[in-house]
Structure formats: structure tokens, C-alpha cells
Amino acid sequence: MSTNLLNLNVDVLFEQHSVPEIDVVHKKIQTVVENKREELRTMVGERYRDLLKAADTIAAMQTSAGTLIEQVRFIHANCRSLNEQQLLGFKTTTPTEVSVLERKANKQLTNYYSTMVQIKLLTSLPELIWTHIDHEQFYAATELFIFSRHISTGLQLDAKNALMQQLPVARKQWEILRPFHATIKQAVLLVLEREELSAEMAVDCMQSLLLLDKCDLGQVLQMFLQLRAAAFLNCLQQQKSPVVEGDRKRRVKERILASLHILSGTMELLDKCLLADGLLFRRIADCLEPTAPPSIQRMDSSERQLAHLLPDIIASYRPKFETPQLPETKLRDALEKWLKQIDEMAATQLQQLFALVSNMQTIQDIKTAAQDKHKHNCAHLEQQLKLPYSLDFYARKYVPLINARVREIICSSWTTARQQAYERVCQLVAEASPPQPLDIWREQSRDLPLSLAAALNDQQTSKHLANRTKGYDAPIIKLCANFDAQLAAIVQELNLLLDEQTSRAEDKLALIGFLRETAQQQLTELIGQLKALELSNSQALLCALRSSLALVELCPHLKLCFCQQSSWRQWTGNLTSAGIEHWQRMCALLEEETMQLWLRVIDRVLATHSCADKLPQNITHDVVLRDFPLWQTHTLDQRDEEEQESVVQSTVRIPSQPRFSLQNYLFQLIHELTAAVPQTLPPKVQHAFNQKLLKDLLTHYQALADSEGTKASQNIALQLYFDLKFLQRVFAVTRESRTLYEEFQSLQRKLRDYIDPFDFELFAEHITTHVSRSTARLHGELGVLTPAPPQGSQTAASTTALAHESDPNVLCLSSSGSTSLWFPLLPIVMPQGGSDATNSERKLLTMESEKASTTPTRKAAARKADANKSKSGATSFFGMSQEWFR
Known part of the structure; x- marks a missing residue:
């Protein structure tokens, strides 16, 4: 490897x-x-x-x-x-020449030392100026820079001197010092553009500009105001400031408060620095004093020790200022121009910044912090300059924007709640399915309250049985809960502002009024959106109207938007009744629109089951045999007036119940209505349904009354007359319903004309009794259609409110108390009291029992009494003798 x-x-x-x-x-x-x-x-x-x-x-x-x-x-x-x-005895010059030479030599030596010291100062000044700039002592840095320029100018004027020609360092050192003019000015401008600026620092910067550029105080004022406007704009636009460390993005609340602090601080600086006898004028006066120290005193101690070698023009040099003049008119004009510029910035940038605030808590924090920090009083500045307007920026700019943003938040939150509620209603309408009637009336474990506290709770959502009777199922209750939670958030956020002690009562009252107006507008738009829905079936219609009604009944915070809380009434005062009036007006509008939806539902039910299709149009013999129920037979025993012992018996047949086709039609309507609306109908809807139904039935019976078969047959006319009396009685058509009542009376008179008057005189009392008994028997079966019987002074027409009962339950559905009767119980035979129908039923049952158990003598006496009564009534009416009845 x-x-x-x-x-x-x-x-x-x-x-x-x-x-x-x-x-x-x-x-x-x-x-x-x-x-x-x-x-x-x-x-x-x-x-x-x-x-x-x-x-x-x-x-x-x-x-x-x-x-x-x-x-x-x-x-x-x-x-x-x-x-x-040693050379003292060898000198040939005279004492005068010696003194001249000595003075010349001393002058050259002094000039030499002076030049060296000046060059020494020039070499030390850059570091000293940088030190003052780093310590933000800009006037001191400017004074040293002017001092260096003064030294360099003197040396350059002596450039033809042999010594200066041998020392080019002086000229080069000025090239180093010259850029400090721009450096100091740039640093001063950056400091004046800070968010936090003290009066001492502002005066130091303005004094530096006056000395550096030799400009007048008006130009410095304009430059100062422009830089403060730039600081305001940078704060709103979140630009990186040299005084902010890092690139951390500040919160909106901090930026708003910082911008307010900049504007208020600017006015405070003008008040402290630039008004008569301000801090800037005092500082300049101190610099103009004869006892003011020269610029050489700002040098280090080593350089100050060499001050005796410098010429007086340098050693005693001090910066010169012209006496500053700032007339009030010039200050007022500059301030007005600056305020216009601030107004333009606030109209765009500040408004956009407030648009980022999303909740009331942030607004409350802004107002609280602004009240704590905004303590400077501009009254002195306003009085000194004789301004016709206020310099309170918080009241001029921020309070209107805060109020506008609060209104935008309320409107936006309401719009979101309304849109979500509308979308949820559309979803429920799209998912609407045929109802299950048994599910509504089936007993559930949560129907009864589990505790006394739950029973005494006023929340409508906890009343499960009541909600089921109104058709408010779980999705609708959830929709209302979500909608009410969003409104509760709006009310809760508004409470934060109304509980604040710093806000004016007028602003609080305006916010309460705006909430009411917004709620009215949004609720009106929601009703319009629901009204514009293209609903194709009854289930969709019912879902839409139940959802709209549930929003009013199951959302307590919706009412609070109109009728203020008790804690708000200290601000509203006598205007509470106006809020209640607006709420009642909105409830009436909602009731009217939901009534239109109910009318569409009942119109569809009546169109599907029209009496023209379900009832026979012509009454023939086959129709009579098939449709007319069995009549009851009454035997009347009467004694002859001439022959007291002879008894005359007469038999009459009287209708006992309505036609089968009419009963079947009503039962079909009940079945169809129960299938479409398994819950209880509101009284006003039931009243409208009955009015339309009765008008259709009257039209049908009018056609039957005009037919030839009815005119030719007394029995047909009598049965139709019985049907009309039954309808009038069971549907409680009274004189208060004048038009309908007159139509019934007119049609009954027309049918009565087809009946023999003598027979009708005999039948009238029995027909009334049979109508009462039939009404009492069928009233419970027709409970969905029939209104509650009147009790005391209460009539059926007085219970036409669209809203459901305040607390419907099983007991009130069968109650005989003061509440509305949806399904009254069947009549019970009682020894005393009861309604007219019950008394009639009791009398008939008693008569039948006596008829079965009495002796023939009592039976004959009873028949005789009835006959005598009938005859006496007929003879007294027509003036005929009783022989006619034999």
C-alpha cells in the first residue's frame, strides 16, 4: 500500500x-x-x-x-x-539690530510653532468629531467641524509661505475633514426622523443645522416638520427605522400608538422648543453670550495646553449665530401645511392600518393606551398661535377612525353571521326530507327537565318538547346556536367598549344605534335572501320558514341587538322604547314574510286536495244513497184539542251528521296537512287555512244550491243546510268574521227557501241539537283544522297570532284553561256546567235514557208536549188552526 x-x-x-x-x-x-x-x-x-x-x-x-x-x-x-x-565680545551688530533680528527670529519661531499646533489640531479633529457623532452630540461635532474649516482656511491663505509649502499635510488634512459636512447633516436628519425624540436632542439637531448650513430658522422648521412627517409615514408603512433593532415586524396596535406618539410628540416639541422663549432660543442666546467658551475648549487637554501658541483669531474663535427670528404667522403657515400633509397620509395609510384591527379588544387596548400616553395639552400652542382648530390628533384623527373601524367590525361580523346562516339554511333546504310525524310526538328521555334549575331556565333551547312541537329539529337548533354565538360575540365585544370610562356618552349611544341599524339591515337582507329562494316542495318551504322563525325565538342575542341590555340603558336613556319598537317592527316583517311561506304551503295542500275534485258536483239518487248518512227519526205525540183523549203521532226524520264525502274530505285534508306539517300550526296560519277552505266549500255548496236537484228535493236541501250549520259551528264562524258569516247566512237562507216552512219549524230545534252534538263529537278528530272554542270574551278571531304559544306542551294541547286549544278533549257528561254543546249532549242522552226506561204514559206525555209545542209554534206563526195538522 x-x-x-x-x-x-x-x-x-x-x-x-x-x-x-x-x-x-x-x-x-x-x-x-x-x-x-x-x-x-x-x-x-x-x-x-x-x-x-x-x-x-x-x-x-x-x-x-x-x-x-x-x-x-x-x-x-x-x-x-x-x-x-563665548561670542559676546566678538559681535559687530548694534543693540537695535540685535533686537530686530531677535524679534524676527521669534516671529518666525512663533509662526513655526503656531503652524505646527494648527496642523496638530487638524490631525486630532477627525477622531474627536467622530466621537461626538457617535455620542449623538451633533452641535459639538458641528462646532468642531466649523472650527477645523476656520483653521484650514487660515492655513490655505498662508499657502505662499515657505513653511506651508514644505508642509502639504495641512491641505491633505482638510480633504479628510471636508466630508464631515454631509456626514453630520445626514446623522442629524436621521435622528430627527426617529419616533422617539426628546426636546434636548431636537434642539441640538436644529442648532447644528443652523450652524452647519447657515440657514434661517424658517427653513429649519420646515425641514423638521418634513422629517416628522416622514417618521409618521415610516411608522405606518412598517419601514425599517434606524432606531429599531432588527427586522421584527411590530403589531398593528404598536404601530398605531407609535404614530399617535409621533404626532403628539411633534406638537410638544414645537411648544417647548420653537415658541417664544423656547429651549432653542435659550441655547442660541447662551452661545451668543460674551462669556461663552471658545471652540478650542472642546479639544482634549493636551491640545488646550498649546492654545497660547495659536493666534488669537483661532484661540478665541466661537461660532457665530444670527439672532433667530420666527414670526408666529410663519410658524402657523408651516404648521397648517404640515397638518394638510398629515391629513393626506392619515386618509390613506392610517386608515389602511386600522383596517387590520380585527377585534374590539385591540381597539379597547388602543384607546386605553392612547388615553394613558396622550397627556400633553396643546392648548398653550393653540392659544399662542391663535389657531381656529384643535391640535388634539387623537380626537381629530384617531377617534373617528376607531369609531369607523368599530362599525366596520360590527358590520363585517354581522355580515359573516348572516351569510353563514343563509348558507346553512340553503343546505338544510337542499337536504329537506319528508317528515316523520311519529318522531315528533314520540316521548323522549330529554323531554322532561332533569332538575328544578333546568325547569326554571328561560333558555328556549332547553325546552326540547316545545321545540319539537314547533318543528325545530336538531339541525335548526344547531343553526340558531351558531348564529346566536356569533351575535353574542358581537354584543360581548361591544360591551368592552361601552364599559370603558374614557369614551364619551355620545359615542356610546351612536354605537348602540349603529348596532340596531346594522341588525335591522342584515336581518332584512336575510329575509330577502330567504324570500328569493326557489323552493320546489312543501318540505323546503317549511324548512325555510321554520329556520327564519327559529332565528327570532332561539337567538336571544338577536333581540339584544334591538332591545339593549340593562347595563346599556344608562347610555340609551329614553331611547329604549325606540329599540323595542324597531324589534317589534322587525318581528312583524318576519311574521309577514313567513306568513307568505305558510300561505304557499297551505295553498299547495288545498290545490292537491281541492273540494271540487273530492266532493260530488251533482247530487243524484246514487249520491244520496252513498253520501248521505242515516237520519234520526223522532216521533212526536200530541193530543187533539177537541178530543182530549185522542193522541196524534207524527214522525219526522232529521239529519244527524254531515255528509260522508264532507267528513272524508276533511279527514283527507287533516292527513295531508299532518304529512306536510307534522307539528302544530300557528293560530294565524290555521285561521288563513280555514278561511281559504271555507271559501272553497262555500263556492261548492253555492253550486249545489243552484242545481235543479237541490231545488226539487227538500231532503237534499235539508242535508246541505245541516252541513253548512255544522261547518259554521265547527269552524267558529261568528259575526266578527262579517264577510264569511254573511255568506254562510245567505247560503243557509237560500237552502231554507227550498224547505217547507212548516217542516222547518219542526226541524229547527232538533237540527240545532244535532249540529251541536255532531260538532262536539267531531271537534276532537278535526282538531288540526278547527280553532279553539271561545272562552269568555275570547273569540277565535282573537287568536290569530303567527307566533306559537310561549310554552306549548302536551298539557296545553289538551288543556281547557286559558291557553289555545289545539286538540281539545272529547266532551264529558257532567252534572253541572260545561259548554253549550256539552249541555245539549247531556240533555239528549238524558232524553234517550228516559225514553227507554219510562212508562208509556210518560212517553206519551213527552210526545204530546213536543207535539203541542211544535203545533203551537206553527199555529202561532201562521195563524192556522190545529185541524191542519191532523
């Missing part, structure tokens, strides 16, 4: 050698690496030791050289003194 480890080829190595050989090579390479490392450590250590030794030697040489130079200077001075003493 080759021992040259540097030329090893790894691929060839693994192809030509075995694993043990490769392992040996690996160990050799590790050994060589360790040896090289040790050599490197040794070499570095030796070199470092040599460097330390060389440094010590250089330091010793520097000390020795300094000592040697001092000794040489001392020897030189001694030699010059000895030389003058």
Missing part, C-alpha cells in the same frame, strides 16, 4: 483494498492529523510569545527614545547658551 496519504483516492481505495487495510489507513490519517494539530499549537504559541516580546521591546524603545530626545533638547539649549556667552 502506498504511504503517501495525500494522494489517496477514496474510490480506488475501496475498490482495491480490504476493510482491515482501509482501517489501517484511517488510523494513520488520524495519527498524522493529531501530529499536525500539535505542531500548529506549538508554532502559534511560539509566535505569540515572540509578538509579546516584540511589543515589550517596542514600549521600552519608545520610553528610551523619549528620554533621549529630552536630553538632546537639554544639551542643545545649553550649547546655545554657552555659544552666546
Whole structure:
């Protein structure tokens, strides 16, 4: 194997050698690496030791050289003194010439030392200026720069001097110092563009600009305001600022508060620095004082010791300022121009920044922090400049944007809730399936409350049986729960702002009004969207109307958007009734639109089962045999007035129940209506359904009354008359329904004209009794259609509210109390009390029982009494004798 480890080829190595050989090579390479490392450590250590030794030697040489130079200077001075003493007797010049030569020599020597010291200052100034720039002492750096320019100018004016021609370093040193003009100005501009700027730093920067550019105070003011506007814009645009470490992206709240701090801080700086007797004017006055120190005092102590070698024009140099003048009109104009620029930025950038705020908690934090930090009062500045407007940026710019953003959040949250609710309703409509009636009335374990607290709970969602009776199934309840949760979030977020003590009562009242207006607008749009749905079947219609009604009944926070909470009423005051009025108006609108959907449902039921198709149009003998029920026969016993012992018996047949076709038609309607709407119908919907049904039936019976068969047959007319009396009684058509009642009366009078008046006089009381008994018997079976019987002053027309009962349950479905009766119980024979129908039924049952158990004498007496009553009524009405009845 080759021992040259540097030329090893790894691929060839693994192809030509075995694993043990490769392992040996690996160990050799590790050994060589360790040896090289040790050599490197040794070499570095030796070199470092040599460097330390060389440094010590250089330091010793520097000390020795300094000592040697001092000794040489001392020897030189001694030699010059000895030389003058030895040559004193050999001088040929006069004392005057000697003094002139000495002055000339001293002048040259002074000029030489002065030039050297100035060059020394020029070489020391760059480092000193950089030090002041790093320490952000810009006026000191500017003063030193002006001082260096003053020195360089003096040296350049003396450029023709032989000494200056031999020292080109002065000219080169000025080339080094010249760029400090731009460097200092750039640093000053960057500092003035900071978010955080103190009054002392601002005055230092403005004083530096005044000295550096020799400009007037108006130009410095404009530059200052432009830089503060740039700082405001950079804060809004999230640009990297030189005072912000790193590229960390700040939160929106921090940027908004920082921008407000910039604007308020700018006004505070103007108030402290640039008004009469401001900090800037005091600083400039101090610099103009005769006792102000010269610029040489800013040099190091070693340079200050050489100040006596400098000419007075340099040693006593101080920066000169023109007395600054800033008229109030000029300050006002510059401020107005700057405010317009800030308004333009706020209209675009600040508004876009507020658009990023997504919740009320952030807005509340912004308002709280702004109130804590925004404590500077601009009243002094406004009064001094006689401004017609306020400089309170928080009230001028931020409060309107905050209120606008709050409204946008409320509107956006409401729009999202409304859109999600609409999409969910569309999904439920698309998934609508035929209902299962048995599932609604089947008892479930969660129907009864598990505790007293649950029973006393006012939440509608906990009333499972009540919701099932209204058709609110689990998907609809979940839809309402999600919708109500979104509205609860809106109300909760609004509570955060209303509970804040810093907001004005007018703003809080405006927010409450905006919430009500937004809720009204969004709910109206939701109703319009649901109304515009193309619903093809009854199940889809029912799903849509139940969902819309459930949103009102199962979403308590929806009502809170209109009718404020008790904690809000301290702000609304007397406007609470207005909110209740808006809520009632929206409920009426929703009721009207849902009523239209109900009408479409019942119209489809009536169109599917029309009485024109289900009932016979012409009454023939076959129809009579098939359709008319068995009439009851009543035997009337009456005694002859002339022959008291003779008894006259007469037999009458009276209808006992409506036609079979009518009963079958009503039962088919009930079955169809139960299949379409297995839940209970609202009273108003039931009333509308009955009105349409009765109008169709009246049209049908009107056609039958006009037919020739009815006119020719008294029995047919009597049965139709009985049907109309039954419909009028079972559907509770009273005088309050004037039009319908008059139609029934008119049609009954028309049918009564076809009946013999003497027979009708005998039949009238029995027909009324049979109608009452038939109504009492069929009222429970027709409970879906028939309204509740009137109790006291309550009538059927007074229970036409579209909304369901407040707490429907099984008890109220069969209750005989003050609640509406959906399915009243069958009449029970009672010894006392009860309704008219029950009393009639009780009388008939008593008569039949007495008829079966009494003796013939009592039976005859009863028949005689009935006959006498009938005859007496007929004879008294027509003025005929009783012989006519024999």
C-alpha cells in the first residue's frame, strides 16, 4: 500500500483494498492529523510569545527614545547658551539690530510653532468629531467641524509661505475633514426622523443645522416638520427605522400608538422648543453670550495646553449665530401645511392600518393606551398661535377612525353571521326530507327537565318538547346556536367598549344605534335572501320558514341587538322604547314574510286536495244513497184539542251528521296537512287555512244550491243546510268574521227557501241539537283544522297570532284553561256546567235514557208536549188552526 496519504483516492481505495487495510489507513490519517494539530499549537504559541516580546521591546524603545530626545533638547539649549556667552565680545551688530533680528527670529519661531499646533489640531479633529457623532452630540461635532474649516482656511491663505509649502499635510488634512459636512447633516436628519425624540436632542439637531448650513430658522422648521412627517409615514408603512433593532415586524396596535406618539410628540416639541422663549432660543442666546467658551475648549487637554501658541483669531474663535427670528404667522403657515400633509397620509395609510384591527379588544387596548400616553395639552400652542382648530390628533384623527373601524367590525361580523346562516339554511333546504310525524310526538328521555334549575331556565333551547312541537329539529337548533354565538360575540365585544370610562356618552349611544341599524339591515337582507329562494316542495318551504322563525325565538342575542341590555340603558336613556319598537317592527316583517311561506304551503295542500275534485258536483239518487248518512227519526205525540183523549203521532226524520264525502274530505285534508306539517300550526296560519277552505266549500255548496236537484228535493236541501250549520259551528264562524258569516247566512237562507216552512219549524230545534252534538263529537278528530272554542270574551278571531304559544306542551294541547286549544278533549257528561254543546249532549242522552226506561204514559206525555209545542209554534206563526195538522 502506498504511504503517501495525500494522494489517496477514496474510490480506488475501496475498490482495491480490504476493510482491515482501509482501517489501517484511517488510523494513520488520524495519527498524522493529531501530529499536525500539535505542531500548529506549538508554532502559534511560539509566535505569540515572540509578538509579546516584540511589543515589550517596542514600549521600552519608545520610553528610551523619549528620554533621549529630552536630553538632546537639554544639551542643545545649553550649547546655545554657552555659544552666546563665548561670542559676546566678538559681535559687530548694534543693540537695535540685535533686537530686530531677535524679534524676527521669534516671529518666525512663533509662526513655526503656531503652524505646527494648527496642523496638530487638524490631525486630532477627525477622531474627536467622530466621537461626538457617535455620542449623538451633533452641535459639538458641528462646532468642531466649523472650527477645523476656520483653521484650514487660515492655513490655505498662508499657502505662499515657505513653511506651508514644505508642509502639504495641512491641505491633505482638510480633504479628510471636508466630508464631515454631509456626514453630520445626514446623522442629524436621521435622528430627527426617529419616533422617539426628546426636546434636548431636537434642539441640538436644529442648532447644528443652523450652524452647519447657515440657514434661517424658517427653513429649519420646515425641514423638521418634513422629517416628522416622514417618521409618521415610516411608522405606518412598517419601514425599517434606524432606531429599531432588527427586522421584527411590530403589531398593528404598536404601530398605531407609535404614530399617535409621533404626532403628539411633534406638537410638544414645537411648544417647548420653537415658541417664544423656547429651549432653542435659550441655547442660541447662551452661545451668543460674551462669556461663552471658545471652540478650542472642546479639544482634549493636551491640545488646550498649546492654545497660547495659536493666534488669537483661532484661540478665541466661537461660532457665530444670527439672532433667530420666527414670526408666529410663519410658524402657523408651516404648521397648517404640515397638518394638510398629515391629513393626506392619515386618509390613506392610517386608515389602511386600522383596517387590520380585527377585534374590539385591540381597539379597547388602543384607546386605553392612547388615553394613558396622550397627556400633553396643546392648548398653550393653540392659544399662542391663535389657531381656529384643535391640535388634539387623537380626537381629530384617531377617534373617528376607531369609531369607523368599530362599525366596520360590527358590520363585517354581522355580515359573516348572516351569510353563514343563509348558507346553512340553503343546505338544510337542499337536504329537506319528508317528515316523520311519529318522531315528533314520540316521548323522549330529554323531554322532561332533569332538575328544578333546568325547569326554571328561560333558555328556549332547553325546552326540547316545545321545540319539537314547533318543528325545530336538531339541525335548526344547531343553526340558531351558531348564529346566536356569533351575535353574542358581537354584543360581548361591544360591551368592552361601552364599559370603558374614557369614551364619551355620545359615542356610546351612536354605537348602540349603529348596532340596531346594522341588525335591522342584515336581518332584512336575510329575509330577502330567504324570500328569493326557489323552493320546489312543501318540505323546503317549511324548512325555510321554520329556520327564519327559529332565528327570532332561539337567538336571544338577536333581540339584544334591538332591545339593549340593562347595563346599556344608562347610555340609551329614553331611547329604549325606540329599540323595542324597531324589534317589534322587525318581528312583524318576519311574521309577514313567513306568513307568505305558510300561505304557499297551505295553498299547495288545498290545490292537491281541492273540494271540487273530492266532493260530488251533482247530487243524484246514487249520491244520496252513498253520501248521505242515516237520519234520526223522532216521533212526536200530541193530543187533539177537541178530543182530549185522542193522541196524534207524527214522525219526522232529521239529519244527524254531515255528509260522508264532507267528513272524508276533511279527514283527507287533516292527513295531508299532518304529512306536510307534522307539528302544530300557528293560530294565524290555521285561521288563513280555514278561511281559504271555507271559501272553497262555500263556492261548492253555492253550486249545489243552484242545481235543479237541490231545488226539487227538500231532503237534499235539508242535508246541505245541516252541513253548512255544522261547518259554521265547527269552524267558529261568528259575526266578527262579517264577510264569511254573511255568506254562510245567505247560503243557509237560500237552502231554507227550498224547505217547507212548516217542516222547518219542526226541524229547527232538533237540527240545532244535532249540529251541536255532531260538532262536539267531531271537534276532537278535526282538531288540526278547527280553532279553539271561545272562552269568555275570547273569540277565535282573537287568536290569530303567527307566533306559537310561549310554552306549548302536551298539557296545553289538551288543556281547557286559558291557553289555545289545539286538540281539545272529547266532551264529558257532567252534572253541572260545561259548554253549550256539552249541555245539549247531556240533555239528549238524558232524553234517550228516559225514553227507554219510562212508562208509556210518560212517553206519551213527552210526545204530546213536543207535539203541542211544535203545533203551537206553527199555529202561532201562521195563524192556522190545529185541524191542519191532523
